[in-house]
Amino acid sequence: xxxLESNLxxxxxxxxxxxxxxxxxxxxxxxxxxxxxxxxxxxxxPAARWIVLADKDDSVIAYAALWLVxxxxxxxxxAVRHSEQxxxxxxxxxxxxxxxxxxxxxxxxxxxxxxSNVRAQNLYHRCGLxxxxxxxxxxxxxxxxxxxxxxxxx
Numbered sequence: 001x002x003x004l005e006s007n008l009x010x011x012x013x014x015x016x017x018x019x020x021x022x023x024x025x026x027x028x029x030x031x032x033x034x035x036x037x038x039x040x041x042x043x044x045x046p047a048a049r050w051i052v053l054a055d056k057d058d059s060v061i062a063y064a065a066l067w068l069v070x071x072x073x074x075x076x077x078x079a080v081r082h083s084e085q086x087x088x089x090x091x092x093x094x095x096x097x098x099x100x101x102x103x104x105x106x107x108x109x110x111x112x113x114x115x116s117n118v119r120a121q122n123l124y125h126r127c128g129l130x131x132x133x134x135x136x137x138x139x140x141x142x143x144x145x146x147x148x149x150x151x152x153x154x
Contacts, residue, residue, distance in 0.1 A: 008056075010052070019035065028082065029079070061081055063078075072110065075097065080093070108153055133148045
């Protein structure tokens with residue numbers, strides 16, 4: 001762990017984090033998940049795994065979420081608090097999520113990302129995900145295509 005990372009820790013998301021997760025979600029996404037949807041996923045969805053990157057005061061800096069579907073992990077969200085972007089925290093939390101998927105016995109990971117979201121695509125590429133196709137008009141808000149990305153975990 002580098003000096004930058006020494007005051008940080010990754011842990012499962014908890015009920016106390018839900019308001020912070022929703023605030024980051026609202027700030028970072030044009031079509032954010034509602035606080036109630038996050039609450040349900042974190043507390044009640046047995047197929048969901050949400051993790052947070054927290055600082056020494058246990059404040060949420062970033063989060064990532066995964067759904068487990070048979071032996072496939074589907075990354076549903078990765079976000080970093082706006083004031084903390086550009087510091088490598090996205091890569092930290094995404095790599096932690098990839099490790100979690102392996103621990104859960106997943107054989108592969110998939111995700112969709114907006115074709116226009118080059119910054120996120122670059123992060124996913126740096127962590128080893130590959131482009132495999134497109135979903136036409138995937139996003140409801142503007143009918144933008146989604147890039148499908150994939151990683152083999154075995």
